[in-house]
Amino acid sequence: MKVTTTIRLARSAADAERRRTAIIAGSIALAGQLLLFALHVARGSSADGLVSYVTEDDLQLGVIVGALLLIVPVLALTVQALRTASVARDQRLAALRLAGATPGQLRAIAAAQAGWAAALGAVLAAPAYLVFWIAAGVLPPSGARLVAVPDAADVVTWLALIPVLTVCGTGAGALLRERGGGTSARPGAANAAALIAGALLVVVSMASYVDSESNVGLLIAIVGLLVFAFAAGPRLVLAAARALERRPDTESLLAARRLRADPRTAGRVAAVLMVCGVALGFQALYAYETLNFEYEWAAQDLGFYVGGLGLSVAVVVAGAAVAVFSLVLNAIEHLVAARRPLATLAVFGLDERGLGRVLVRQLLATVVPAVALGAALGNVVLFSLISVAIGAWPPADELLGPALLGLAAAVVAALLLALVARLAVRLLRPLVRAAIAPENLRAA
Amino acid sequence: MHIRGNLQDGWNAGRLGRLLGPLGYGCAIPRAVLELIGVEYAYTRTPALRGVELHVDAGEVVAVTGPSGCGKSTLLHVAAGILPAQLGVVRLLGYDLTALSEAQRAALRRRDVGVVLQFGQLVPDLAAVENVALPLLLDGWARGRALRAAAGWLDRVGIGQERDTLAAELSGGESQRVAVARALVTEPEIVFADEPTGSLDQAGGFELLELLVGEAGEGGVAVVIVTHDRDVAARADREVRLLDGRLDMARLTR
Ligand SMILES: Nc1ncnc2c1ncn2[C@@H]1O[C@H](COP(=O)(O)OP(=O)(O)OP(=O)(O)O)[C@@H](O)[C@H]1O
Ligand SMILES: [Mg+2]
Numbered sequence: 001m002k003v004t005t006t007i008r009l010a011r012s013a014a015d016a017e018r019r020r021t022a023i024i025a026g027s028i029a030l031a032g033q034l035l036l037f038a039l040h041v042a043r044g045s046s047a048d049g050l051v052s053y054v055t056e057d058d059l060q061l062g063v064i065v066g067a068l069l070l071i072v073p074v075l076a077l078t079v080q081a082l083r084t085a086s087v088a089r090d091q092r093l094a095a096l097r098l099a100g101a102t103p104g105q106l107r108a109i110a111a112a113q114a115g116w117a118a119a120l121g122a123v124l125a126a127p128a129y130l131v132f133w134i135a136a137g138v139l140p141p142s143g144a145r146l147v148a149v150p151d152a153a154d155v156v157t158w159l160a161l162i163p164v165l166t167v168c169g170t171g172a173g174a175l176l177r178e179r180g181g182g183t184s185a186r187p188g189a190a191n192a193a194a195l196i197a198g199a200l201l202v203v204v205s206m207a208s209y210v211d212s213e214s215n216v217g218l219l220i221a222i223v224g225l226l227v228f229a230f231a232a233g234p235r236l237v238l239a240a241a242r243a244l245e246r247r248p249d250t251e252s253l254l255a256a257r258r259l260r261a262d263p264r265t266a267g268r269v270a271a272v273l274m275v276c277g278v279a280l281g282f283q284a285l286y287a288y289e290t291l292n293f294e295y296e297w298a299a300q301d302l303g304f305y306v307g308g309l310g311l312s313v314a315v316v317v318a319g320a321a322v323a324v325f326s327l328v329l330n331a332i333e334h335l336v337a338a339r340r341p342l343a344t345l346a347v348f349g350l351d352e353r354g355l356g357r358v359l360v361r362q363l364l365a366t367v368v369p370a371v372a373l374g375a376a377l378g379n380v381v382l383f384s385l386i387s388v389a390i391g392a393w394p395p396a397d398e399l400l401g402p403a404l405l406g407l408a409a410a411v412v413a414a415l416l417l418a419l420v421a422r423l424a425v426r427l428l429r430p431l432v433r434a435a436i437a438p439e440n441l442r443a444a
Numbered sequence: 445m446h447i448r449g450n451l452q453d454g455w456n457a458g459r460l461g462r463l464l465g466p467l468g469y470g471c472a473i474p475r476a477v478l479e480l481i482g483v484e485y486a487y488t489r490t491p492a493l494r495g496v497e498l499h500v501d502a503g504e505v506v507a508v509t510g511p512s513g514c515g516k517s518t519l520l521h522v523a524a525g526i527l528p529a530q531l532g533v534v535r536l537l538g539y540d541l542t543a544l545s546e547a548q549r550a551a552l553r554r555r556d557v558g559v560v561l562q563f564g565q566l567v568p569d570l571a572a573v574e575n576v577a578l579p580l581l582l583d584g585w586a587r588g589r590a591l592r593a594a595a596g597w598l599d600r601v602g603i604g605q606e607r608d609t610l611a612a613e614l615s616g617g618e619s620q621r622v623a624v625a626r627a628l629v630t631e632p633e634i635v636f637a638d639e640p641t642g643s644l645d646q647a648g649g650f651e652l653l654e655l656l657v658g659e660a661g662e663g664g665v666a667v668v669i670v671t672h673d674r675d676v677a678a679r680a681d682r683e684v685r686l687l688d689g690r691l692d693m694a695r696l697t698r
Contacts, residue, residue: 250581257569261610340564347526347559348579349550438526441561441638442517 028121118169198228234267277374558627
């Protein structure tokens with residue numbers, strides 16, 4: 001197949017296809033922007049007016065890790081968009097297959113589509129970075145700025161990122177298979193191994209961190225946490241689905257079965273939210289210690305500590321927002337793909353509000369257990385860390401404060417996310433209505 | 445929801461009507477399960493139905509035929525109250541559909557009306573038996589009871605062994621059998637079928653038709669079936685031809 005033919009076949013005017021390209025490009029742009037920022041901070045900058053987190057050596061690492069961590073949910077979104085098999089897309093691919101396209105040729109088309117979207121996103125990373133610079137490097141008062149004026153090195157980094165991200169996108173497009181209907185992949189042995197390895201990595205590296213206070217230990221712990229969370233995500237979703245299924249109402253049954261049919265997409269979101277929960281657990285302790293004023297070091301430089309806390313909370317919120325966005329997007333894709341059976345349900349009286357309830361249950365079952373478990377884990381890890389550090393289990397009254405604060409933070413976060421889920425479903429009303437419209441019942 | 449309580453009078457034409465009809469009350473109670481009088485329906489530009497008259501008796505099998513785009517599906521959807529008639533009267537099981545709210549129409553459909561489409565009507569994430577149980581579940585039946593009733597119907601349509609298979613993994617013919625079971629599980633008065641055999645081969649299609657008409661006949665259920673297939677139409681008690689939104693001819697083959 002000629003390259004020009006591949007490109008022509010890769011282009012499609014369908015709405016769903018354009019949305020897919022936009023999401024891939026947008027998420028790659030966001031990831032590129034975060035990468036540019038992380039690399040900028042890593043190069044070290046001493047421009048005037050910058051906040052100390054990005055200028056001081058031992059604080060920089062925190063900012064870099066935060067930026068890199070934020071890339072995780074963004075890339076999860078990219079992967080989801082790549083895997084999304086919309087109806088229009090399915091039909092197109094089926095038609096091409098019927099016309100005699102080989103699997104290799106279909107792969108080439110998928111790769112070209114993903115590569116094009118990734119290239120677009122990589123180019124858009126620069127404007128995204130400029131917007132970020134204005135928001136975090138121009139508007140804040142001097143001394144609180146996070147981003148320095150972009151320089152020549154930033155431009156060079158960006159130009160280097162374009163081919164790198166394009167190649168990565170093309171490769172991902174060729175390798176990631178699209179989700180077919182009905183093939184519900186249950187977590188297997190590899191998943192269990194990842195789960196155990198991740199947990200071990202966290203425990204061992206944290207123990208070594210307490211001994212040596214080396215940042216390497218902390219970084220390994222974060223990697224371990226990510227491995228653990230992404231392995232645990234689908235399992236958590238399946239467990240939530242099983243619990244949901246036991247409820248007597250039909251909306252719960254429908255929601256549970258949707259989750260069970262595709263635990264991976266929701267599982268990725270659950271993983272990100274679990275990590276957010278863990279961060280929340282840590283932040284609760286941090287806030288407790290800082291705002292407690294018992295410690296002179298905290299009282300003296302409250303602005304610095306509160307600022308750091310605010311920054312890390314902002315990262316968690318941004319990560320959770322991206323995760324919830326990709327969850328909602330997945331719900332939309334499903335509404336479009338399943339509009340015929342959904343319209344049949346409407347014939348039996350499952351109306352707009354009923355289907356809305358299905359969606360809300362589906363979102364909540366993914367979101368709430370993940371945050372709750374994450375926060376609980378965060379607290380347990382924290383407790384253990386403190387006890388290892390002081391060589392004994394700390395007195396109960398010292399743990400109660402942060403634990404309660406962590407609990408409160410988790411409850412507030414879960415409630416907020418529940419609210420966001422409800423709001424999202426309300427915003428999706430027109431799509432829900434379109435999904436159950438009688439038009440969908442006629443033979444296509 | 446409380447359609448029976450609210451509209452006691454209209455209920456007569458349904459189950460009660462069928463029961464009492466042979467006992468001599470037939471003259472007082474209409475035997476028609478479906479009546480369309482001067483029904484019109486237009487999409488934004490296209491008029492799809494222009495003054496359609498149709499009368500279907502209890503237990504009758506009526507085939508609706510006609511060229512593509514003549515309004516067959518529209519007729520079916522208007523008759524089932526899925527689309528509202530813009531002009532004229534639709535009386536389904538004795539109820540004037542325009543007098544009912546959407547919720548009442550939905551309740552009527554899930555209790556006393558079955559629907560079978562050409563394809564793609566099953567929820568792919570649910571098992572076959574759960575798909576069959578859906579109208580009952582949405583009507584508030586306890587899950588265990590609904591699933592037992594559904595399993596019984598799967599046995600009756602001959603695919604009891606597939607009860608726990610996900611709908612997404614069923615073959616086209618199996619899916620249609622599940623759809624027939626779902627249409628009959630509520631023991632309806634009337635079943636609307638829009639090209640139910642359209643996605644099957646000749647033999648499979650006829651087998652499905654025999655199943656639908658046979659099971660319906662056993663329960664005295666009326667069937668309105670839209671079809672392109674001459675053999676299918678010949679199997680019906682009566683054929684109604686639709687041409688450009690109007691009835692072309694009504695032929696009794698009984
Ligand atoms: N949503 C719609 N908007 C506008 N026009 C429509 C819509 N749906 C159907 N129509 C038009 O209404 C007419 C009747 O459509 P309908 O689907 O009832 O035909 P049909 O007899 O079932 O055809 P087929 O045999 O192909 O299924 C057609 O001319 C069609 O183009
Ligand atoms: Mg039709």
